Amino acid sequence: MASKLQFLMYFIISVFSIFLAVACTSDNDVPFPDSEAPSIDFEGSALTRGIVNAADDMSAFDVWGWYSPISGTGTARQVFDATLVSRNGTTWTYDNIQRWQQGNSYQFYAIYPSFDAECGYGSASCDQDGIFTINNFDCSKTGDEAVDLMTAVRSVKCGTDGYPGKVSMPFQHELAKVNIKATVEGGNAIVTKITFSGMKTGGNYNSASTDRWSDTKSGSFINETRQPLDTKGVDLLGDMLLIPQNVNNDIKLKVEYILDGVQQTPKEFTLPATVEKWEAGKSYRYTITFKGNNIVFTVNVASWNHSTGGIITVE
Template sequence: MNKRNNTIKGVFLPFAVLLMFSSCAETPGPDEGAADARTIRFASAALTRAAIDDANGLNTPGESFSVWGNYTDNTSGSGTVTGVFDAEKVTYSEGTGWGYENTEYWYPGKTYRFYALHPSVDGLGEGTEATCDYEGSFSVTGFDATHGIDLMVARAEPREINSVQDPAAPVAFAFAHRLARLSFAVKAVGCEATVTAFKVNGVTWKADLSCPASGNPSWSDPQKTADGDSRLTKAGGEITVADGTTVSMLGDVLLPPHTADELAADAVISMAYRLKGDTEDRMAAVKLATGTITQWDAGQQYSYTLTVSASSITLTWKVKAWDEQDTEVSWGPDETGGTN
């Protein structure tokens, strides 16, 4: 899977991260062979730094996720809670698969619960913190979307271990995207266009996520892109868009969801461009809220294209499945979604 630059509530990915557990005796310190057979193991994969499409994007050396886990003292799930994992980092290595440092085992007569966050806590970036309580409520503060991280959470079904003879069946995490996935492109029709500046303003690039064990996730304390900053800005100088071609401006963009009010109020594409023969830039400012796309939901993908001709500039868009890719050049969206 190619890495990219920089995401339907409750949507689950069509793949799972499997945790391979074996039962173990209540008393720690089994003999070496038995301990190895009963160790909590992780099969399958973690996640890449950019948007995750399928399981093939997971098994990458160096990738990691964090796991929280606990058990209660009876199979009803109530009683004293004992921690098993506290943001334990699980890392993929070539040849050995997924592993972690602090080995844990199953104990009989317990009910286990496990929760996971991608990426691992230490991969969230400086200034970002993440916690998860014993019920599976996540809190991520200071999340910076400009790092291009596919933020996801998962909660495994509670698991009862009744005896040391219980089979070591895998426990699966079904990860849910907590960001919206976006792409922005420019297409030239009947002309050649040179884009000299391209920026998305008025959208949230940093915020805090509250993801309760039950109920809907929510974002707070948003910070938005604005004129004068370098966020969501085309880099690398001028870009020439030949007649009939479509060129991506920002690559793969992952941002927190936006409500209808947030998108309608501030979100805009600002672009400076020239047509062949122009001596000065033409300026365009186009709002991102459309008749079809009134908000951005987590787990959904939105493609925007500015189509430039000699006499006009129009915005076209499409709402797509998370893993749907375009057939045009460099992430250029097709134009079946609508126009402004």
């Protein structure tokens, strides 16, 4: 009798052990990284929140990340969720270190600048499909106070034969850079007030939408500082980082100025028709040239950064 009970107990324990092993190794499970695996690290340096022309100009960014088996079976596991990545000396650091898991493919998504009181937006998120959502973005400031909104996407495979190095993030500008400068050819000219109005200076961003920007609001830029002009050119408003948008007759530039000591009748312009749209990652420099009683208005278009074509890589 005792022998039968022992056999029955052994049978039950064996069946339960097999069931437990199968349950713990389901194809839908993705194993956690080994504690001895190298950490997932990012590279770059960071200095300022303003206009970014190179990685050295960047400040902290937020990163999202998931990994799933390279084989294609198994549920993705999230490793980063709006994690703050910031500069510590010459490296990027973050809290709660994550480690590589071999045999998996990783997807990383990032938004610059990181969410804080001066980031220029109310909230930001990214889902597993890499769709960025940014709410209540404000681009009504200029110069050093302007916010250079950028996003980055990076795929990395961690095979079974080793581990990846540090992850570089190829940030791309989501805004257009616009600048107004003035020169004088002959005579003396002083700009006493400049008003640039009618453009979109705020809204909500969704990377999956065709137009990307919605619920936009209009604004203006005004500078009432007296600015004597020269032949080299004077920056009248500072760099403006604006939502990509159509350039139409609603956007106007009004100039109040003194010519050879005499206050002139203010001049108002619509922008040159040669540019129909401000596109993300491009730079638009408008130049007003005072030639006696005549004013010539021109525009030059270029990539934001000639060496990178508008892409800033943190590496």
